[in-house]
Amino acid sequence: MTTTTITSPELTTLDRCDRCGAQAYVRVVLESSGGELLFCGHHARSVEATLKPLSSKWHDETARLSEKAPVPVD
Template sequence: MSHFLTAQDRCDRCGGQAYIRARFSQDLELLFCAHHARRYQAALQRQISELHDETHRLTTTPY
């Protein structure tokens, strides 16, 4: 995936800022905030074909 998540990318569950993109084999993708990605992690890992995780941005400090 070449597209990075931005502040305009919103969680499909709550509308918060998305840090996770889960892509499914049917060309479907869902975006999740860190909270909901953790909450649904077990179910997602059984069904996704690709995961793009940018949660490291929550703990890094910009220059």
């Protein structure tokens, strides 16, 4: 038997929060079903205490919210 590990790709602007439709920055994989949920930073924080213990993976990219975009040089 071979076990394959699939790594989740970085979240993109096409990934949307399941609660409000904003850009998702957190991917949660539920341990019981393997189901995947996507959340914006706000909603991820609001469900973290409940869902984190039930998840097999908590992929958090909210640090990208504080990154500064490069300034174009003329």
